[in-house]
Amino acid sequence: MAPSLGWLLYSLALVTFVVTWTAIKVARRYRDSGILDQDESADDNATLVLSGKRVPTQLFVAMFDMASISIIAAVCILQAAATPHLVVRLAAQLRRVDSLLTPRTYETPRCLLAFIMILVFVEVLDLFCKLFEDEEYALNTLPSYVSYIITYMREAMFVDDVSGVLERFRTINAELKEFLVEYSAAEVRARVADTDRRSRALRRLAVAYDLLCQCVESVAHQYSLFLLCNMLGLLMRLVITTYFIVHIVLGIAAPNAPENATAPLVSVFLFVQFLWLSGHFLRMLVLVYPCSSTVEETLRTGTLVSRFINYESLDSQISQQLRSLSMNLLHRRIAVSAFGVFDLSLPLVCTVMSAVTTYLVVLIQLKLPAHLTKIQK
Secondary structure, eight states, rough: OOOHHHHHHHHHHHHHHHHHHHHHHHHHHHHHHHHOOOHHOOOGGGGEEETTTEEEEHHEEEEEEEEHHHHHHHHHHHHHHHHHOHHHHHHHHHHHHHHHHHOOOOOOOOOHHHOOOOOOOHHHHHHHHHHHHHHHHHHHHHHHHHHHHHHHHHHHHHHHHHHHHHHHHHHHHHHHHHHHHHHHHHTTTTOOOHHHHHHHHHHHHHHHHHHHHHHHHHHHHHHHHHHHHHHHHHHHHHHHHHHHHHHHHOOOOOOTSTOOHHHHHHHHHHHHHHHHHHHHHHHHHHHHHHHHHHHHOOOOHHHHHHHTTTTSSSSSHHHHHHHHOOOOOOOOOOOOOOTTOOOOOOHHHHHHHHHHHHHHHHHHHHHHHHHHHHHHH
16 A cells, blocks of 8 residues: 555556546537537537537537546546545554454445446446447447546545444444443442443443544545535436436437437336436435444534433533543534535435526526527427
């Protein structure tokens, strides 16, 4: 994991390959699109002007889709190459936390394997459908599949790191809860308890909690640029995919649907687009849910400490420790954010969905008037 010139050169070569390949395919698609007919070019709502040339809105959306995912993949590779020391530091911090807690095995969540397999299956199905319909278009979009796989792997790494921190927060809360139950039983037995032992245990848990807070900061710092680009990319993916679906439902040909498509082909294309839409929404939930659960666990820690204070006398040593820990919990805000622009939490999903609805209405308005005019004719 130590930084090396070989690893950096390999990362730069991979970024150059992905970005250059995508740029060539996008440029070729733009060149082969040709100039629109006079009847179509007269329809300003259906076209956009790029370099003095009118381009259909659908084609522009498809090219933007390919370009944006390659940029996100490049960010994934470059950030991973530039921050190996943060990975080492996070691993060292987690090992120190494990030394302070009850011995326990932390494994990679098995759902991540299912997450990767589902997304790759959607990619393979989509590529197969495109090869069956139009081989040239399938070759044009092939760089996007490579970029998607790179992004999926980076997302899985992020979820794995956050899940590891989450499980250790749960371990701290479990030990605090056992501590509280033990004290209640001891209070029934005429308050006979080992104060020194409990004081050491509480100090150990407080140190472990502080280290886990540092781990959250390390994870956020390690993935901030990726999270910012990827969440914006997911927002655009949701808008674009829904845009394609609405166009099919309204009877408008999508940019990657065959011109003379039969009903079965259109149905298959529509099914694949629904899979893509579900996959993008699943990716957003997989990224947000463990972060939101981590914040909830820290709030649960504060609740347990507050309950625990009520069992101690005001002048006891443990009471002073609990109050100090309570003040630390009060003033230490835990959140996984992308440079502070937004926090990864469940309310972010609602914000993204409302933004998707707004942008989708704007895109549909660019095409819908032309479609209604053709129907009237």
